[in-house]
Amino acid sequence: MSNTEDTTLANFTIDENLILVNESADSPEEIIRKLGTLLFDNGFVKESYTQAVLDREKVYPTGLQARMAGVAIPHTDTDHVLKPAIAISTLAKPITFQMMATPEEKVQVEIVIMLAVHDAKLVIPVLRKVIFILENDDALVAMKNATTKTEVKTAMLKHIESMNKKVK
Amino acid sequence: MYKVKIVVVCGSGVAMAMHAAYKLKEKLEAEKLSVHIDGSGNNELPGRIANYDIVVSNVQVTVETNKPVFNAIPLITGVGENELVEKIIVKVKEIQAEKSA
Numbered sequence: 059m060s061n062t063e064d065t066t067l068a069n070f071t072i073d074e075n076l077i078l079v080n081e082s083a084d085s086p087e088e089i090i091r092k093l094g095t096l097l098f099d100n101g102f103v104k105e106s107y108t109q110a111v112l113d114r115e116k117v118y119p120t121g122l123q124a125r126m127a128g129v130a131i132p133h134t135d136t137d138h139v140l141k142p143a144i145a146i147s148t149l150a151k152p153i154t155f156q157m158m159a160t161p162e163e164k165v166q167v168e169i170v171i172m173l174a175v176h177d178a179k180l181v182i183p184v185l186r187k188v189i190f191i192l193e194n195d196d197a198l199v200a201m202k203n204a205t206t207k208t209e210v211k212t213a214m215l216k217h218i219e220s221m222n223k224k225v226k
Numbered sequence: 227m228y229k230v231k232i233v234v235v236c237g238s239g240v241a242m243a244m245h246a247a248y249k250l251k252e253k254l255e256a257e258k259l260s261v262h263i264d265g266s267g268n269n270e271l272p273g274r275i276a277n278y279d280i281v282v283s284n285v286q287v288t289v290e291t292n293k294p295v296f297n298a299i300p301l302i303t304g305v306g307e308n309e310l311v312e313k314i315i316v317k318v319k320e321i322q323a324e325k326s327a
Contacts, residue, residue, distance in 0.1 A: 186248065
């Protein structure tokens with residue numbers, strides 16, 4: 059597996075073209091647009107995807123307070139997705155997101171993991187492994203401290219591999 | 227023994243709901259509790275809630291209900307997960323006892 063090639067797991071792409079490191083953004087909208095654009099430009103989602111993610115975030119926010127970091131997992135319905143992938147951004151400074159299930163609470167988000175899922179059943183094992191990163195203290199710290207896209211990607215892949223026995 | 231029915235609710239009833247549902251099922255089965263768990267989108271919940279005993283949700287539940295509703299977030303972040311699962315276990319056993327009598 060070369061660091062410069064994309065990496066597909068069960069056809070689910072985690073790729074440096076879909077990663078931003080220490081990105082500057084002042085709002086959830088701004089970072090969601092940036093990541094949505096990466097997914098669209100690389101052919102993973104339809105043009106409608108980014109607006110759908112923004113709309114969904116307003117109604118069903120995705121901020122989560124993991125032990126080691128504030129993480130947001132914006133996503134939308136499968137209709138807007140062509141091929142499954144995740145886009146990741148670490149942030150130069152935290153962005154305030156509303157908390158999932160309790161929107162009156164806020165999360166200082168340091169890592170944004172945008173999900174593009176075309177058919178949940180097909181990718182559920184990989185998706186579950188990705189979501190489990192919220193409980194992986196070391197992986198979140200590695201991601202937060204990453205200075206290159208490769209380091210972010212490696213942190214995610216290493217985490218997923220560690221989940222291989224736990225989630226089938 | 228009555229099989230308690232749990233619905234896990236998400237915005238679109240897919241990714242997050244499935245993860246929380248799988249986790250919950252594993253934890254309850256470890257306690258030898260046999261339950262039925264489904265995922266649902268918040269939009270479909272009003273039409274479906276009658277079929278369930280317990281609601282576990284990743285979103286603010288908008289339908290009015292007397293049924294027990296739990297916040298699923300601890301299942302997603304792992305923070306407070308054990309406490310949440312304990313509460314659900316107590317509720318499951320309660321309902322099992324009621325409905326099996």
